[in-house]
Amino acid sequence: MALVTTTDVRLANLLKVYSALRVGSPMTKRQLAKEVELTFASVSSICNQLVDQGLARYEEESIFTGGRKAIAVEFVPEYAYALVLDMHHTEYIAMALVDLANTIVKTKRMSLPDSLTIEGLMDSIRSCSQSLLAECEGHLYCLSVGVSAVYNEQSKILLQASNPLLERVNLAMHLQSVFPNLPVLIENDANLAAFSQLDPFKPGHKNQLFVFFTQGIGLGIIIDGELYRGSHGFAGELGHLKLTGVDRKCSKCGNNGCMRTVVPLAAIARDLGEYEQLRQMGSLAYCDTLLSRLKDHEISERIEYTAQKIGEVLAEMFDVLNPDQIILGGNNWKLYPVMSKTIRQTCRQLSNLAREVDIQIQFVSEPINDLIFKGAGEKAFRFFTASGITGLELVEL
Ligand SMILES: [Zn+2]
Known part of the structure; x- marks a missing residue:
């Protein structure tokens, strides 16, 4: 049985408040306390911590809550971005920048040449990401990828890939050489489409x-x-x-x-x-x-x-x-x-x-790229919270 320490409880409470704020932002501390069923004092201290770390901010405009004004706390979606890569199609790739509220901020699509090697594919991904990220400011926290293949998490190998180029390939290893400082997450495209509909x-x-x-x-x-x-x-x-x-x-x-x-x-x-x-x-x-x-x-x-x-x-x-x-x-x-x-x-x-x-x-009447971008963004956000929010090294754009 896993031991539950005070640190675990503190982190769990922090994540509860942070996730509630992501859904309901802006919220007063009192609204947050009610939502996550913690005391006002605990929520207040967690909010201060989130604001100190830049993950939340106090709103200048206050919320009017029946009789008196209370300062609202706001989620900061631009604290860090996930870079997402849609590889579901054999003839093109699409990339996007997705913020922590899972809003697609910017997208870029690039056609792939006919006879492609895995190295050529990595070159196309590099050039697509450079073009996407040109003139962007902020920090990245991970690369989240959707592929049309079965991904075996233990072996890190892709199987049954619709693109023969990716069959039995360790895609994460190749992508790591293009993005050496970013954690790489890989997921089957249908799984990401399912994630895209998990509406908080x-x-x-x-x-x-x-x-x-x-x-x-x-x-x-x-x-x-x-x-x-x-x-x-x-x-x-x-x-x-x-x-x-x-x-x-x-x-x-x-x-x-x-x-x-x-x-x-x-x-x-x-x-x-x-x-x-x-x-x-x-x-x-x-x-x-x-x-x-x-x-x-x-x-x-x-x-x-x-x-x-x-x-x-x-x-x-x-x-x-x-x-x-x-x-x-x-x-x-x-x-x-x-x-x-x-x-x-x-x-x-x-x-x-x-x-x-x-x-x-x-x-769902939405283009495939958007479904995969949103699903990959949701998967990235779960990774962000699972790493304790501040546990990741951010990469400056
Ligand atoms: Zn068959």
Whole structure:
């Protein structure tokens, strides 16, 4: 059993106040004390400490609290920034600067050349970050990365990477050579998408799933507010789940009937003979061209078929995991208005659980890069607090 020391209790209280302030800032000390259930004296002393360290500040404008004015305490989001790197796509990288309140401050995207080595990839990342950080001021506390691969935390090796260049690569080691003074965090992109929806303002959804559509299909599983990775990091690999009535051979695993052969946007484009078009114009513009041609039965039926297959898979997930909700997001988000009804209906018809509880399915209409930036920022913030807030060496920009 771990010993609980006075220092542990003090740090835990500090983190409680700091996290509450992040959600509710600006707040008076009295509001904070009520929120975190500590005495006014303890909260007051913690606030002084946070202000001394530059993590919070006293607001010049005071809050009027029924009868008298009280000085408010404000969270300082610009105390330090996380550098986040989105590597979900094989043809480009995207980077962002994210503050401690998880606001995306600045972004930069860079196309990757066709025949790339891992060293060339690191050069592109270096040059993208230099361009992003030019004229920025402040401090960095970590690099948080999203990859389309299974990340084994023990071995630090990427597996099942959608970009063959990253397969069985120790990405953290390579990134460390580009950012020698920054801690490097690596996470599967679907897991980050799930993190992006852990809204501190709506703490109700503790068990939730995020189905993430990119070039492949991933699943981020949050149980009791924590990410579930499985024993070897493979939890939530959906792409090779076998679907009924599908007999196509999967080009990756060689088996028949994998979800990735019919559900992703790339599979729709391939069936319509428009894969090159999708590659060239990108997923957003390609979805727009699909939507503009819905009167064409071949197109509307093909989208309907994808919606049915997604509904079938969601029904099984509901029955196995009984989540509060399942959230869908990714590169096909523009098609959700035409798919959502069929997805919900199919899922309700097939789920046994649907007889007992109201099944919640939410659709996120946000570009993939933003989901990964926010998820990577949230992961970085958790790392920041887990290191005791002031335990990290900051790197000046
Ligand atoms: Zn497969």
